[in-house]
Amino acid sequence: MKWFVALVVVLNLVVAMYGTLKQRPPLDVHAQEVSPGQVKLLPPSWKPDASAAQASAPVAAVIKAASAPEAKLMASAAKAQAKPAAKAEASKPADKPPAKPAEKAAEPAKGKAVACYSWGGLSDSLLARVKGGVPQLKLKPGQMQEDSKEESKGSGRFWVYYPPLATQAETKTLSAELKDKGFTNYIVTSDEFKGNLSLGLFSKEDAAKTLAARLKAAGYDKAMVKSKEQTSKQTTLTFKELDAAQAEQLKALQKKLTPGIALKGC
Secondary structure: OHHHHHHHHHHHHHHHHHHHHHHOOOOOHHHOOOOHHHOOOOOOOOOOOHHHHHHHHHHHHHHHHHHHHHHHHHHHHHHHHHHHHHHHHHHOOOOOOOOOOOOOOOOOOOOOOOEEEEEEEEOHHHHHHHHHHHHHHOOOOOOEEEEEEEEEEEEEEEEEEEOOOOOHHHHHHHHHHHHHOOOOOEEOOOOOOOOOEEEEEEOOHHHHHHHHHHHHHOOOOOOEEEEEEEEEEEEEEEEEEEOHHHHHHHHHHHHHHOOOOOOEEO
């Protein structure tokens, strides 16, 4: 009970001292003037009183006990303040890495050559028909090339003829003799066989050979048989560097105009 009363008294003293020290402004020790007469020197044998030391011990313990709750309160306050800060830091969105610049999309090649076709051989009549439909392809200069050549093919007929003699007069005399013996003929006046005697044109080779044999039997052994050929002009159109749309239009045009003549890759 006595210690409790003493503790209360000490706490009151501490509170009073704290209020006094708080109200008094700080003093500049160096600025105060001290009279030399007021200065007292302690003897070399002076020692602090043991009772004073014992009295100060409870005061220190009280101060320590009093400061412990205060320190605890300060620690809890600091902890409470740290929690919102940590929560705010956690809720803060993480810095996103800088976005990479979008890669430029590859532009589709425009007008890229994807096909090449040849269309032939076309006779003069078919060529005129095809050229009438070509404008719808919307070709650029150089995309179409035209090549023509002469072609010879058998007509299925066989020609019997007699070569010309040394002079035109002798050939005319021979023609008259053959007519007298029943071999109809005439002198060719054009093409590469000019000056020859034409004795007949047959659809069958056997008939032509029979006439040649009769002529030889009559003494005209130079008579000859030749398969008659016809010469025609054939044209081939080449379409180069076509894009997909042009290639499709060309295929449709071919099916419409010349079903029997297909396109060929080149």
